[in-house]
Amino acid sequence: xRTLAFTTADGLSREISLRRDDEGDGxxxxxxxxxxxxxxxxxxxxxxxxxxIHGKITPYHAIRIKNEWRVWIGGRIFVxxxxxxxxxxxxxxxxxxxxxxxxxMPGSVLKILVSSGDSFDAHQPLIILExxxxxxxxxxxxxxxxxxxxxxxxxxxxxxxxxAEFESGDGHDSPA
Amino acid sequence: xFNRVLIANRGEIAARIAATLQxxxxxAVGVYSEADRAAYHVSCMDEAYPLEGKTAAESYLRxxxxxxxxxRHKIEAVHPGYGFLSENAAFAQGCVDAEVxxxxxxxxxxxxxxxxxxxxxxxxxxxxxVVPGWSGGxxxxxxxxxxxxxxxxxxxxxxxxxxxxxxxxxxxxxxREMAESMESCRREAGAAFGNSRVFMEKYLPKPRHVEFxxxxxxxxxxxxMFERECxxxxxxxxxxxxxxxxxxxxxxxxxxxxxxxxxxKAAGYSNAGTVEFLVDDAGNFYFLEVNTRLQVEHAxxxxxxxxxxxxxxxxxxxGQKLPMSQEQLRPTGHSMxxxxxxxxxxxxxxxxxxxxERFLPPVGPCIRIDAGVTEGSAVSVHYDPQLAKVIVWxxxxxxxxxxxxWALQRFVVLGLQTNLEFLQAVLDHPEFRAGRLHTHFLxxxxxxxxxRTTPDEALIAAALAASNGTGRRDAGRDRSxxxxxxxxxxxxxSNWRSA
Numbered sequence: 001x002r003t004l005a006f007t008t009a010d011g012l013s014r015e016i017s018l019r020r021d022d023e024g025d026g027x028x029x030x031x032x033x034x035x036x037x038x039x040x041x042x043x044x045x046x047x048x049x050x051x052x053i054h055g056k057i058t059p060y061h062a063i064r065i066k067n068e069w070r071v072w073i074g075g076r077i078f079v080x081x082x083x084x085x086x087x088x089x090x091x092x093x094x095x096x097x098x099x100x101x102x103x104x105m106p107g108s109v110l111k112i113l114v115s116s117g118d119s120f121d122a123h124q125p126l127i128i129l130e131x132x133x134x135x136x137x138x139x140x141x142x143x144x145x146x147x148x149x150x151x152x153x154x155x156x157x158x159x160x161x162x163x164a165e166f167e168s169g170d171g172h173d174s175p176a
Numbered sequence: 177x178f179n180r181v182l183i184a185n186r187g188e189i190a191a192r193i194a195a196t197l198q199x200x201x202x203x204a205v206g207v208y209s210e211a212d213r214a215a216y217h218v219s220c221m222d223e224a225y226p227l228e229g230k231t232a233a234e235s236y237l238r239x240x241x242x243x244x245x246x247x248r249h250k251i252e253a254v255h256p257g258y259g260f261l262s263e264n265a266a267f268a269q270g271c272v273d274a275e276v277x278x279x280x281x282x283x284x285x286x287x288x289x290x291x292x293x294x295x296x297x298x299x300x301x302x303x304x305x306v307v308p309g310w311s312g313g314x315x316x317x318x319x320x321x322x323x324x325x326x327x328x329x330x331x332x333x334x335x336x337x338x339x340x341x342x343x344x345x346x347x348x349x350x351x352r353e354m355a356e357s358m359e360s361c362r363r364e365a366g367a368a369f370g371n372s373r374v375f376m377e378k379y380l381p382k383p384r385h386v387e388f389x390x391x392x393x394x395x396x397x398x399x400x401m402f403e404r405e406c407x408x409x410x411x412x413x414x415x416x417x418x419x420x421x422x423x424x425x426x427x428x429x430x431x432x433x434x435x436x437x438x439x440x441k442a443a444g445y446s447n448a449g450t451v452e453f454l455v456d457d458a459g460n461f462y463f464l465e466v467n468t469r470l471q472v473e474h475a476x477x478x479x480x481x482x483x484x485x486x487x488x489x490x491x492x493x494x495g496q497k498l499p500m501s502q503e504q505l506r507p508t509g510h511s512m513x514x515x516x517x518x519x520x521x522x523x524x525x526x527x528x529x530x531x532x533e534r535f536l537p538p539v540g541p542c543i544r545i546d547a548g549v550t551e552g553s554a555v556s557v558h559y560d561p562q563l564a565k566v567i568v569w570x571x572x573x574x575x576x577x578x579x580x581x582w583a584l585q586r587f588v589v590l591g592l593q594t595n596l597e598f599l600q601a602v603l604d605h606p607e608f609r610a611g612r613l614h615t616h617f618l619x620x621x622x623x624x625x626x627x628r629t630t631p632d633e634a635l636i637a638a639a640l641a642a643s644n645g646t647g648r649r650d651a652g653r654d655r656s657x658x659x660x661x662x663x664x665x666x667x668x669x670s671n672w673r674s675a
Contacts, residue, residue: 004639008630016635018643022360030636038634043646063533063590068192069638070536073584076626078634082642105526106557110363124355131527131557134343134383135364150570151617157527 003031005083007071013083047078099147101138101164103157107131112153114164119145127151127163177494178202178252178277181626183221183621184267187547188564189472190217191231193255196486198222205251206595207242209235211558214370225249232557233550235375236260239267246375253277253493255486263290263338264370264640276644280447280491281392281468286649289443289466292337293375302442305628306434308452309377312337314520318355322375328378334358336365337373342412344368368448383454385409386421386461386562388436389477391488392445393498395633400436400475400509403429407613408602410525415595416602417473418512421455422573428459437502439466447492448474448485454615470564471513479511479569510570510576514584514599520625521598527561530554533591535563542569543577550556555592563594573611577603584625598623 003017007148014032021027021038030037043049050059061072111128113121119141127138148165151157180195182205183190194204206221211230220223225245230233236242239261246254254271256262262280265287281287289295291313300306310324325332325348333355336344336453346357356616358374366372386439389401405421406414426430436451443466450471452464475486492498495637518528532553537545547564555561566583570576584600600625602608608617640646 006635006638010628010630012630014630014635016639018636028636028640029464030632030639032485032632032635035632037636039636041640042641043638046646047641049637049646050638051636052263053633058631058633060538060633061534061588061590062637062641064641065533065591067528068591069641071590071634071641073631073634073637074589075587077590078630080630080638098332103521106529107527109453121496128360131529134527137360137590162426 006035006080007083008081009079017078099165099168100162101126101140101166103129103159103161103163104134104138105129105131106159107136107157109151109153109155109157109163110135112149112151114149116144116149119143120166129157138163138167140168142168178490180205180249180251180277181490182207182242182246182249182251182254184236184254184275185260185262186212186215186548186559187562188546189257189259191220191548192475192546193257193486194220194222196484196490196561197255200412200487200490202490205249207236207656208244209558211235211556214554216548216553219550221537223249227415231259234305238442239264239270242267242274244308244600245276247274251276253279255489256469257280258469258472262312262598263467270331277493279489281431281449285443285445285558289468290338292335292339292465293373295324295602296463297464298374298441298442301440303460304439304442307377307457307464312373312375318358322351325351325376325508328376331379333376333377333379334361334642336361336369336371336373337376338369338371342409342414344374344616345412357599365388374433375544379454380454380462381622382616384421384613385408385414385425385452385457385464385615386424386432386455386466387450387452387471389471389474389485389493389500390431390436390440390445390449390451392440392447392494393451393492394446395497398437398445398664399438399498399499399500399502399505400433400440401481401505403432404471404473404476405613406473407615408617409615413438414473415517415671416512416599417572417577418510419476420507420510422475422613423455425459427649428455430460435463439463448489456584457653472562473513473526474549475544475565475567476511476513478574479542479544479567480507480509482508505644509569509571510526510573510577511567512565512573513565514580515562516564516566516587516589517595518555518592518595521595525595527553527557528593529557529561530592532563532589534588536588538566540579540583542579544568563589563616574609577609595624601626639643 005015017031019029026042040052047062067082071078107129110130122143123139125137129136144166146166151163180203183193197204204220206224207227208218227235261267265283266281268278291310296306331349334346346355346361362372371618385406386403392398403421404419406417406418409418448470450467453461519525532549535551544567549563568576568579581603
C-alpha cells in the first residue's frame with residue numbers, strides 16, 4: 001500500500017494511505033498516522049464527491065495547482081502541498097530574506113520613487129504598484145540603501161517578482 | 177419600447193442587464209475589450225462587438241468607440257451599467273447627439289451631481305444636511321489643503337470631485353501625509369475618472385453608510401425606494417449591504433426618504449439614482465453624494481420590493497411615467513448582499529489574479545447569484561476583481577443572515593483567493609449579528625481566525641483525487657456502449673495496493 005505525504009498550511013506533515021474495502025464500491029479504509037477510518041467515498045468524476053464517516057456527510061471539491069492540492073470542504077479551502085522527500089527546502093538565510101523588495105500582487109509599476117544607490121528611511125514610499133485601478137505603495141519597515149532596481153515604470157510584474165534589492169540598515173524583516 | 181440596447185459595460189452587471197433585456201424581448205448588444213475576448217459577459221449577449229484595447233482607458237472608457245458601435249449597429253438606447261462611463265456626462269451627451277437614448281439621467285444632471293463639490297452646494301442650498309468639509313480653491317495646492325484641514329480638524333478624507341465607488345479616496349491623519357496623499361489621490365482619480373480634482377471632508381468617527389434608492393421619470397415625478405445600509409467596507413468599497421438598515425427608526429427613515437426625494441427634485445432627476453448619507457450614533461444624517469446610475473447593490477432593493485429596476489430604467493428612458501406612487505411602495509422582509517471578490521483578506525485585500533478553475537454558486541430558496549465569471553474564466557489585473565454577488569431574502573434580518581451564511585458555506589470557488597471565508601467570519605461576528613455597523617467596522621474589529629487544523633476529510637479527498645480516480649470499479653466504463661472500458665482511473669489507485 002502506497003502512502004501519500006502532504007504538508008498542510010499550518011506546516012504539519014501528514015500521511016495517508018487509502019485502501020479499498022471489500023464491502024463494495026465506494027467503501028474504503030483510510031489510514032492516517034495511527035488511526036484507521038472506515039468510510040464511504042462516492043465520486044462521480046475525479047476531484048468531486050462526498051465522504052461519509054460514521055454517517056456524517058462531507059461534500060468536497062479538489063483541484064491540483066502545481067504541487068498543491070486545494071480541497072474545498074464546508075466553505076473553507078485547505079491547501080495540501082505534496083511532500084517530496086527527495087527535495088529539501090532551501091535554507092533561507094536571514095540576510096537574503098531582508099534584501100529584496102518583491103511585488104505583493106500582480107500589476108504594473110506606476111512609479112519608482114528612488115534610484116539605485118539612494119538610501120531611504122523606514123516607511124518611506126519606494127515603489128507604487130497599480131492593479132485593477134488600485135494603487136499600492138511599497139515601503140520597507142527599516143531604513144536601508146537601494147542596491148539595484150529590478151523593474152521599470154510601466155512594467156507588468158507577477159506576484160512575488162523582485163522589484164528592488166537593497167541593503168537593510170537593520171538586516172531583518174522583508175518589506176511589506 | 178426599444179428593440180436594440182447596447183450594454184456599455186462588462187462583468188456581472190453586463191450579464192445582469194442582458195438578462196432583463198432578453199426577458200423583455202429586447203436584443204442585448206455587448207462590447208468587449210481585447211482582454212475580455214473570452215469573458216463570461218460576452219457569452220450572455222445576443223450580439224457583441226469588439227473594442228480594441230486592453231486597459232479600461234483604451235476600451236470601456238472610450239466614448240468615441242462605443243458611440244461609433246452604437247451608430248453602426250442601429251442601437252436605440254445605451255445602458256452604461258455602473259463604473260466606467262456610467263456617470264460620464266460627456267458620454268451621456270454623446271449618446272443624445274448621436275440620437276441614441278442614454279438609460280440614465282440627463283447629461284446636465286449627471287454633470288451637476290457628478291461634480292461632488294457642486295452636488296454638496298446644491299444639497300446644502302436645498303436644505304439637505306452635508307458633512308463639514310472644504311470644496312477646494314482655485315488651484316488645488318497642498319499648502320492650502322493643509323491650512324483648511326487644520327480648520328476642519330484631522331483626520332480628513334480626500335475625495336475625487338468626479339469620484340465614486342471608493343476610488344481616489346485617501347484618509348489624511350496629519351499634515352505630514354497631505355502632499356503625498358494628494359498626489360496619489362489625484363493620480364488615482366485621473367486614471368479612474370479622467371478628472372484629477374480633489375476635495376476634502378471631515379472624517380467622521382464610526383458613521384453608518386445609509387443610502388436611498390431614488391427613481392424619477394421625465395414627467396417630474398420622483399419616489400424613493402427605501403434604504404440600503406452599506407457600512408461594511410474595505411478600502412472604502414462596500415462588501416456587504418442590507419435593507420432595511422438595522423439603525424433606522426420609522427421616523428428617521430421618513431425624514432431621510434423625504435430628504436432623498438427633495439434631493440432628486442432639486443436636481444431635476446430622472447431614472448435610477450442613489451442618494452448616499454452618513455448617519456451618526458445620535459441619528460443625525462449628512463448628505464454624501466448622489467450616484468447617478470444603478471448601484472452594484474440594487475438587487476437587495478429588488479428583493480424587498482419585488483421589482484426589476486433595470487426594466488423600470490428602460491421604461492422610464494423610453495418616456496413612460498413612474499408606474500407607482502410613494503404610498504404604493506411597501507418593502508417586505510429583509511435582503512442582504514455579499515460581494516465575492518478575487519482578493520486576499522489576509523494581505524490587505526490585495527487583488528488576486530488567475531483562473532477560476534472551479535465555480536459552483538449555491539442554489540436554494542430566496543438566493544440570487546449575479547455572476548461575472550464562469551468556470552475557466554481568467555481574472556486579469558486589468559479590471560475590478562469582483563467575481564459575483566450573492567443576494568438573499570428573508571422575513572427578518574436574522575433569517576436572511578442565516579441564509580447568507582448557508583449560501584457562502586456552499587459557494588465553491590477554486591483556483592484563486594477569494595473573500596468567501598472572510599465574509600462568513602464577518603456575518604458570524606457578534607457585532608454584525610447585533611447590527612452595530614459602521615464604515616470602520618473592519619478596521620476596528622479583527623475577524624477571529626478560523627481553526628486552521630486540516631480535517632482528515634481534506635486529506636482523504638486529496639488522496640483519492642491524487643489517484644486521478646473516482647474509486648469506482650465501473651469508473652471509466654461507458655455504459656452506453658456495452659460497458660467497454662475506456663480510460664480506467666481505478667488502475668492508478670490499484671497500483672497503490674501492489675506497491
